[in-house]
Every structure is written in structure tokens, then in C-alpha cells.
Amino acid sequence: MTYTEHYSVLKKECIDFLTENQTSEQSEFFYADLTFGGGGHTFALFEQNEKNKLVCFDQDPDALSNGRERIKNSNAEDRIELVDSNFRHFPTYIRENRQDILDKGGLDGVLMDLGVSSHHFDKGERGFSFREDAPLDMRMDVDNDDIKTAADIVNQYSLTDLVRIFRDYGEEKFSQRIAEKIVETRLQSPIRTTKELENLIFHCYPKKMRHGRINPATKCFQALRIEVNAELDVLTELLDQVLPLLKVGGRVAVISFHSLEDRIAKVKFKAMAKGETPCEIITKKPVLPSDQEILENSRSRSAKLRVLERVESKKSKNKYAHLTNDN
Ligand SMILES: C[S@@+](CC[C@H](N)C(=O)[O-])C[C@H]1O[C@@H](n2cnc3c(N)ncnc32)[C@H](O)[C@@H]1O
Structure with missing residues (x-):
């Protein structure tokens, strides 16, 4: 591309x-x-x-x-x-x-x-956007293996840390609920892709708020991107x-x-x-x-x-x- x-x-x-x-x-x-x-x-x-x-x-x-x-x-x-x-x-x-x-x-x-630039969102495989299904990566410096990817964070961070980044970096009001669902889900199997995470967050939102102007996953994706790239x-x-x-x-x-x-x-x-x-x-x-x-x-x-x-x-x-x- x-x-x-x-x-x-x-x-x-x-x-x-x-x-x-x-x-x-x-x-x-x-x-x-x-x-x-x-x-x-x-x-x-x-x-x-x-x-x-x-x-x-x-x-x-x-x-x-x-x-x-x-x-x-x-x-x-x-x-x-x-x-x-x-x-x-x-x-x-x-x-x-x-x-x-x-x-x-x-x-x-x-x-x-x-x-990030428009390119990051448009290149689906970089994992910045939930428009396409791709590995949860989100590193700008994608060749740097010392940086934790979004998947590493989602699957390794404690409940408290997940709540903190969703709340502080995403201003997401359902942070607690989303973080708890992540921790529960990853006990069965790791969350690896953008669509898996989008779907999980979607179902943490109350039904009447799921189809608003902004996709429910937007704030958590922003929070993860900020955390990945410090x-x-x-x-x-x-x-x-x-x-x-x-x-x-x-x-x-x-x-x-x-x-x-x-x-x-x-x-x-x-x-x-x-x-x-x-x-x-x-x-x-x-x-x-x-x-x-x-x-x-x-x-x-x-x-x-x-x-x-x-x-x-x-x-x-x-x-x-x-x-x-x-x-
Ligand atoms: C919003 S875009 C800049 C667009 C640019 N001003 C233009 O007119 O095309 C941000 C760019 O900065 C890079 N970037 C963001 N944070 C960075 C950092 N800490 N160190 C180096 N590059 C960074 C991203 O990879 C991206 O390409």
C-alpha cells in the first residue's frame, strides 16, 4: 500500500x-x-x-x-x-x-x-482502527520489538491498570466494566484482534448507547494507542x-x-x-x-x-x- x-x-x-x-x-x-x-x-x-x-x-x-x-x-x-x-x-x-x-x-x-497520521488508520494491518480485522498492534515504531503492542497490554495488564488507561487516556465512562470483561475473557483465550476487542467493548455498553454517533470502541482504542506509544x-x-x-x-x-x-x-x-x-x-x-x-x-x-x-x-x-x- x-x-x-x-x-x-x-x-x-x-x-x-x-x-x-x-x-x-x-x-x-x-x-x-x-x-x-x-x-x-x-x-x-x-x-x-x-x-x-x-x-x-x-x-x-x-x-x-x-x-x-x-x-x-x-x-x-x-x-x-x-x-x-x-x-x-x-x-x-x-x-x-x-x-x-x-x-x-x-x-x-x-x-x-x-x-498518528491518516495512513495509520487506513492501513488496517497496523491495528489502529477497528474498521478492519487485524492483530492488535498500534506501534508507530512497528519494527521495535521492545515496545509492548496493544495485544500485550490487553492480555497482560492488571485489572487496575486497564481501568486506569481506559479512564485516564480514553475518558471512557465504562472503563471498569470493559476492563473486567477483558480480564474474564482472556482467562479463556487471549484477545488478539481489533474486531474481537471492538465486539467485547460493544457488548459492555448499555444497549441503547451502542449505536451512537461514535463507535463504543473509539475511546478505548485511543487509550491503548496512547499507552503503546507513550x-x-x-x-x-x-x-x-x-x-x-x-x-x-x-x-x-x-x-x-x-x-x-x-x-x-x-x-x-x-x-x-x-x-x-x-x-x-x-x-x-x-x-x-x-x-x-x-x-x-x-x-x-x-x-x-x-x-x-x-x-x-x-x-x-x-x-x-x-x-x-x-x-
Ligand atoms: C499527525 S502525523 C504528522 C503529519 C504531518 N505533519 C503532515 O503534514 O503530513 C504524526 C506523525 O508523527 C509521527 N510520530 C508521532 N509521535 C512520534 C514520536 N514520538 N516520535 C517520532 N515520530 C512520531 C507519526 O508516526 C506520524 O507519522
Whole structure:
């Protein structure tokens, strides 16, 4: 299967925020796209200014092979570097391999467009979606056997841990009932496929709630995906380390797709703004997609963009402060 076309969410808004501080005196600008995916944001930055150079990360083999080909076909090898790694290793990677960027003052911008891409859902055998029957896998880094798959979690985690991840990562109100049914079922035989799990969850829902707008399995599948890929931990780790990598005027932009990720970005940004390295929150309220974008791509409806800038000194006034109150 070829890589599914991925609609890049809030693309124009991201590029505008990340490039707003460019000045004509600079001979090159360095950006990092930590979630390359289909390369939509990367190539928008590539095209925005011929002085832009990018270090990109992805951990998904399909995104990487598709990306390498796209970079080659666009003759972009001298300006786009694509690294096969979890972005939790990005700070170390920069220090060990791209000291040249730090020597020139640091990065002009870092982007994270979190979560999985359309490709993950469309490629049924990856086990992210219950639309097709497939092994319960859900690893983005599918070649990494050190990572527990969704099947490992469903069949090995304690009742308490299953309840916790369904409740905390899925905000699933029938967490207890679903976890108990899983534990009971796996005593007979392990739960191995997406359809088996979907069916089990379906029957844990009260009859009158089984055929709503959202499939009953949606929240637990999200929770498992977050647990498999440690999505909240890696975001937290990265935000804790990103500021020293930015130059003064450099920005970090985070696009999140659910309240758990957005809360981390919001809370971390607030803590960073009070920390030792001077920085300012540029988006007092998260930026949301326009009605037109939601019409074109319904997945974007839950997206939120938050942006923070490293500044010279804490005294500098946030020129956007008058715009909004935080929410
Ligand atoms: C929402 S997609 C990004 C789409 C991209 N911005 C575009 O316009 O095509 C997220 C991508 O980031 C990758 N990803 C998510 N978390 C990651 C992590 N911790 N480390 C490396 N890659 C990650 C996923 O494999 C996926 O390809």
C-alpha cells in the first residue's frame, strides 16, 4: 500500500507563526519538524523560503520510506534531513550530530503535529482502527520489538491498570466494566484482534448507547494507542528540553488532537514562561481550524495549536497579550 495522502492540519497558521520572526539579514533558518508524517508541514516550510533548512523526525517506517522518496524526488536532500527516531531523542540528536545549528544560535522553530497520521488508520494491518480485522498492534515504531503492542497490554495488564488507561487516556465512562470483561475473557483465550476487542467493548455498553454517533470502541482504542506509544510521556519529555535548543526569537508550535495532549502543552508552556530561560506564550488561547478547514478535513475539528517563543529577556512585552484571556 502506498502512503495515504495526509491533510496537514492548521498548515498556514503553523507556517505563519514559525516564520514570523525571519529577518532578511539571516542567511539560513533552521527548523525541526518532529512529526514528519506525509511531510505536509515540512514541505510547506521548505517552499516558504529557500533559506529554510529542516531536521525532521518520524518513527514510522512507512512515513520514513515515503518521506525519503519525496525528499529525493524534490531534490531537497541538502535542505531536509529525515531521521528515523522517536522525537524523545531529538535534543540528544541535535547536541551530538547538529552542533552546527546550536553554534549558529539555535533553531528558528520546532513543530509537533501530534499523534498518528491518516495512513495509520487506513492501513488496517497496523491495528489502529477497528474498521478492519487485524492483530492488535498500534506501534508507530512497528519494527521495535521492545515496545509492548496493544495485544500485550490487553492480555497482560492488571485489572487496575486497564481501568486506569481506559479512564485516564480514553475518558471512557465504562472503563471498569470493559476492563473486567477483558480480564474474564482472556482467562479463556487471549484477545488478539481489533474486531474481537471492538465486539467485547460493544457488548459492555448499555444497549441503547451502542449505536451512537461514535463507535463504543473509539475511546478505548485511543487509550491503548496512547499507552503503546507513550504519547503523553514523550511530549512532556520533549517540552522539558526544547527551550535551550531555540534561538532567541525561535518558536515551538504544538498541534494536539485531544484534551490530554493539549493540557500538557498548556501547562508546560505556562511553567516554561515562569522558568529561567526567558520565553513568552504567543497563543494565549489555542488557535483552532477555520470552518472551511473542518469542512475539508473533519479530523481537524479537534485540533488545537499552541505556540511559545524564546525571548531575549522576560521584560519584553508580549505583543499578543491584549488578544485573549487564557482558557
Ligand atoms: C499527525 S502525523 C504528522 C503529519 C504531518 N505533519 C503532515 O503534514 O503530513 C504524526 C506523525 O508523527 C509521527 N510520530 C508521532 N509521535 C512520534 C514520536 N514520538 N516520535 C517520532 N515520530 C512520531 C507519526 O508516526 C506520524 O507519522
